Amino acid sequence: MSALDELRQLRHGSVQVRKRDNKAAFWFLAPWFAGLVFITVGPVLASFGLGFTKYNLIQPPKFIGFDNFVRIFSDERLHNALRVTFTYVLVSVPLQLACALGVALLLDRGMRGLAFYRSAFYLPSLLGSSVAIAVLWTQVFGAEGLLNRVLGFFGVEGKGWISDPDTALSTLIVLNVWTFGSPMIIFLAGLRQIPAVYYEAASIDGASRWSQFWRITLPLLSPILFFNLVLQIIHAFQSFTQAFVVSGGTGGPSDSTMFYTLYLYQQGFSRFDMGYASALAWFLLLIIAAFTAINFWAAKFWVFYDD
Amino acid sequence: MFRGVGRRTALTVLVSLTASLLAACGSGSDAGGDLTAEPVTLRFSWWGADDRHKRTQQVIEMFQKKHPNITIKGEFKEWNGYWDSLATTMAANDAPDIMQMDELYIASYAERGALLDLNESKKHLDTSNFDQKALATGAVDGKQYGLPVGLGMYSIMVNTDLLAKYNIPVPDDTKWSWDDLKKIGEQVSKAGGGQVFGVQSPGINDAAGLSIRARQQGKAMFDAEGKVVLPQEIARDYWQYILDLAKSGIAPSPSVTIEKASAGLNQSATATNTAAFGLWWNTQLTALTAASGAKLKLLRLPGETQGKAHGAYYKPSMFWSVSARSKHPAEAAAFVSFLANDEEAAKILLTERGVPANMKIREAIAGQLKETDKAAKEYLDTVPVSDPPRITPNGASTLDTILKRHTEDVLFGRTTPDAAAASFIKEVQAEVDAAK
Numbered sequence: 001m002s003a004l005d006e007l008r009q010l011r012h013g014s015v016q017v018r019k020r021d022n023k024a025a026f027w028f029l030a031p032w033f034a035g036l037v038f039i040t041v042g043p044v045l046a047s048f049g050l051g052f053t054k055y056n057l058i059q060p061p062k063f064i065g066f067d068n069f070v071r072i073f074s075d076e077r078l079h080n081a082l083r084v085t086f087t088y089v090l091v092s093v094p095l096q097l098a099c100a101l102g103v104a105l106l107l108d109r110g111m112r113g114l115a116f117y118r119s120a121f122y123l124p125s126l127l128g129s130s131v132a133i134a135v136l137w138t139q140v141f142g143a144e145g146l147l148n149r150v151l152g153f154f155g156v157e158g159k160g161w162i163s164d165p166d167t168a169l170s171t172l173i174v175l176n177v178w179t180f181g182s183p184m185i186i187f188l189a190g191l192r193q194i195p196a197v198y199y200e201a202a203s204i205d206g207a208s209r210w211s212q213f214w215r216i217t218l219p220l221l222s223p224i225l226f227f228n229l230v231l232q233i234i235h236a237f238q239s240f241t242q243a244f245v246v247s248g249g250t251g252g253p254s255d256s257t258m259f260y261t262l263y264l265y266q267q268g269f270s271r272f273d274m275g276y277a278s279a280l281a282w283f284l285l286l287i288i289a290a291f292t293a294i295n296f297w298a299a300k301f302w303v304f305y306d307d
Numbered sequence: 308m309f310r311g312v313g314r315r316t317a318l319t320v321l322v323s324l325t326a327s328l329l330a331a332c333g334s335g336s337d338a339g340g341d342l343t344a345e346p347v348t349l350r351f352s353w354w355g356a357d358d359r360h361k362r363t364q365q366v367i368e369m370f371q372k373k374h375p376n377i378t379i380k381g382e383f384k385e386w387n388g389y390w391d392s393l394a395t396t397m398a399a400n401d402a403p404d405i406m407q408m409d410e411l412y413i414a415s416y417a418e419r420g421a422l423l424d425l426n427e428s429k430k431h432l433d434t435s436n437f438d439q440k441a442l443a444t445g446a447v448d449g450k451q452y453g454l455p456v457g458l459g460m461y462s463i464m465v466n467t468d469l470l471a472k473y474n475i476p477v478p479d480d481t482k483w484s485w486d487d488l489k490k491i492g493e494q495v496s497k498a499g500g501g502q503v504f505g506v507q508s509p510g511i512n513d514a515a516g517l518s519i520r521a522r523q524q525g526k527a528m529f530d531a532e533g534k535v536v537l538p539q540e541i542a543r544d545y546w547q548y549i550l551d552l553a554k555s556g557i558a559p560s561p562s563v564t565i566e567k568a569s570a571g572l573n574q575s576a577t578a579t580n581t582a583a584f585g586l587w588w589n590t591q592l593t594a595l596t597a598a599s600g601a602k603l604k605l606l607r608l609p610g611e612t613q614g615k616a617h618g619a620y621y622k623p624s625m626f627w628s629v630s631a632r633s634k635h636p637a638e639a640a641a642f643v644s645f646l647a648n649d650e651e652a653a654k655i656l657l658t659e660r661g662v663p664a665n666m667k668i669r670e671a672i673a674g675q676l677k678e679t680d681k682a683a684k685e686y687l688d689t690v691p692v693s694d695p696p697r698i699t700p701n702g703a704s705t706l707d708t709i710l711k712r713h714t715e716d717v718l719f720g721r722t723t724p725d726a727a728a729a730s731f732i733k734e735v736q737a738e739v740d741a742a743k
Contacts, residue, residue, distance in 0.1 A: 056419055056742075057394060057397060057398035057419075058397055058398070058416075058419040058420060058421050059419055059420060142566060143562065143563045143566050143567075159560065159562045159563070160560075160562035160563050160565065160566035161562075162566065163561075163562045163563070163564075163565035163566035163569065164561070164562040164565075164719065165715065165719050165721065166719070247569075248387060248569045249387050249391070250569075250708055250711065250712070252565075252569075252711065252712060252715055253562075253565050253712075253715040253719065254712060254715040254716050254719060254721055255712060269391055269394040269395060270390070270391075270394070270704075270705055270708070271705055271738070271741075272394065272415065272419070272742075273741070274398070
């Protein structure tokens with residue numbers, strides 16, 4: 001069963017689960033489930049409690065009511081972190097998906113060495129959030145980096161792109177766009193699901209490639225696009241490593257790469273204010289939940305399910 | 308009925324298990340007791356570069372030979388990672404037994420109860436060869452939370468090869484001012500033609516430069532209670548100076564300055580021979596000379612004779628601290644004593660962690676020092692200083708990052724020196740208050 005079929009069935013609640021499968025699945029899932037309960041759920045619940053305390057990591061937490069949550073509204077550096085994070089999410093995700101779709105369309109036309117290209121384009125998304133790539137980025141966008149050498153070739157004088165607050169965030173956006181591989185693979189799978197007869201019928205009727213894309217491909221691909229959008233937005237909100245490595249953990253210069261998660265981390269582990277950090281974590285959960293809810297609501301107007 | 312019994316049995320088993328676990332935890336020595344003959348493993352962590360790791364590992368092996376039942380597991384990281392990992396391991400109750408501690412963090416950890424008062428292990432830890440003033444730098448509220456390892460002093464490092472190349476004489480540092488530094492920096496920048504600059508901008512990585520400016524005016528960053536008492540004009544003038552350096556091309560452009568400062572010592576303008584003057588710790592002379600391959604000389608700080616007091620002071624480069632939760636505090640103290648007092652160990656460590664604070668050791672290694680180490684020691688022995696500032700109070704361990712952010716804001720024109728000064732003072736005070 002393809003992913004697309006499954007999506008359709010899920011939507012109509014027509015997935016019939018067989019009991020025996022269920023049991024086997026349980027055993028296969030058990031190790032993961034144990035990990036989830038003990039390593040994830042426990043600390044997550046604990047962090048909810050810590051959100052109402054003053055806790056410096058060493059002495060026992062002190063209950064302070066809603067103080068940490070109230071502080072969220074007056075913390076100017078946090079508001080800046082929110083601005084940075086929103087900019088990052090709202091700019092990089094659409095660009096990334098556009099790239100992913102564009103490349104998927106090219107690859108879908110079938111060419112020699114398709115498997116190679118597919119892997120080559122996918123590779124960055126495996127590495128994208130790794131420390132190694134973030135280090136590479138500092139080499140590319142540094143004052144004596146690759147970009148400036150290329151620019152120098154054309155007589156343009158560069159600068160330290162990462163160490164200038166006007167351009168530092170843009171380099172991270174480029175990094176995120178560059179890792180378009182995983183949505184691209186999903187788009188490719190989706191494109192394969194669109195029956196060729198639609199295109200044949202359209203071209204007999206004289207439809208141009210352009211209108212075929214708008215009237216056939218995009219509507220039929222919209223569930224996949226929606227899926228990618230939801231996932232990548234959540235993913236982008238949680239970005240941490242890139243900013244941490246590129247800025248040496250400071251979120252600088254001038255807080256210009258201060259992602260929400262990085263700010264949260266600094267509150268917990270540099271300022272030893274784990275209570276506030278916990279409150280921030282829950283606030284981030286609210287933000288992501290709100291974004292996802294809006295996404296699902298808006299989906300009614302543009303996602304088309306071909307029944 | 309049966310179920311009740313079953314439950315009680317289970318409870319008994321649980322209680323006895325817990326008790327035995329607790330007993331196992333409690334089997335360590337206490338800080339003032341005798342050294343155990345049982346096998347003991349201690350974890351020891353430090354930050355630093357390769358050279359330090361090699362030397363330290365050698366000293367660990369020497370100690371293990373003398374105490375075959377004690378195993379020391381060394382853990383090392385670079386500066387930023389070190390503090391991240393210390394914060395998390397402390398929280399997880401898994402802190403190393405012995406750790407290298409910095410002035411910036413010692414109060415934050417001590418006042419949260421994470422460090423052992425070394426006076427409790429006097430029996431194993433000999434501090435008799437330390438100057439009282441030096442010892443006091445590691446004390447908070449009369450308790451010795453850290454033993455100073457080495458001393459360092461802020462200095463101006465000048466690349467004499469560059470000056471010779473441009474035919475600019477080395478300035479007389481006995482009475483030069485901050486303006487003199489600017490002037491000679493301008494000459495270098497002019498001669499350097501955009502490739503070599505006069506001054507590597509201070510104020511990026513630590514707050515010592517600002518502290519020195521305040522001290523030269525007879526002021527300080529913090530008072531004895533830990534309140535921020537830095538006058539706003541001093542901070543404003545400090546940032547104005549840095550801004551002038553950048554605007555007039557005496558220092559490289561802001562983005563290059565920030566990038567080099569974050570990239571570490573080996574990529575600094577001094578190490579890459581792209582700036583003639585830089586503000587550095589005197590003990591970094593050896594490392595920077597090796598990195599640059601040029602001839603570097605230590606100069607006194609500018610402005611030392613124009614102001615009210617000497618800005619220069621002996622800064623403990625770092626401390627040895629023992630975790631308050633160490634299960635073997637006596638053995639840990641014995642190891643610290645070995646690091647601080649053993650002459651053979653000192654002959655390996657030399658001045659890599661600063662000129663030894665232990666006076667006897669300082670003399671013992673004098674004959675073995677390289678030329679650059681000798682110069683660093685001589686600087687420390689001859690340059691006049693005044694009393695050291697109060698250690699960074701609890702909560703202000705983010706001082707350097709706050710300063711760096713404000714410097715960036717000023718350099719990139721996002722704020723004025725005056726506004727930065729006001730904001731900096733307010734923010735540091737808020738950090739100190741928040742930790743109370």
